[in-house]
Amino acid sequence: MNANPLSPLAVGERETSRLIGVSGRTLFNWRRDNIGPPFKRVGSRILYPVAALNDWLNATDAAVTEGGGQ
Numbered sequence: 884m885n886a887n888p889l890s891p892l893a894v895g896e897r898e899t900s901r902l903i904g905v906s907g908r909t910l911f912n913w914r915r916d917n918i919g920p921p922f923k924r925v926g927s928r929i930l931y932p933v934a935a936l937n938d939w940l941n942a943t944d945a946a947v948t949e950g951g952g953q
Contacts, residue, residue, distance in 0.1 A: 893923065893930035903940065 899920065900907045913919025914929070920939040923930045 891933060893932045894936070896929050896931070899931040899936065902936070 894902070896907055896910055900910055903920070910919065910929075914922060920931055921935040923932065
């Protein structure tokens with residue numbers, strides 16, 4: 884793994900929202916409905932592991948590409 888040692892292992896909801904371009908409410912709804920990127924609860928915080936977020940984004944891109952954007 885060639886990760887930058889200064890890169891975070893996980894990011895919070897606000898940063899995840901900014902990175903993937905959806906609202907915090909959308910992330911909340913996805914968590915409630917068991918869809919969207921994988922997340923972890925640490926106490927009262929919701930964290931999104933960066934590696935899992937990248938995997939989810941790549942899988943989402945592949946599904947959209949293979950499905951013809953539908």
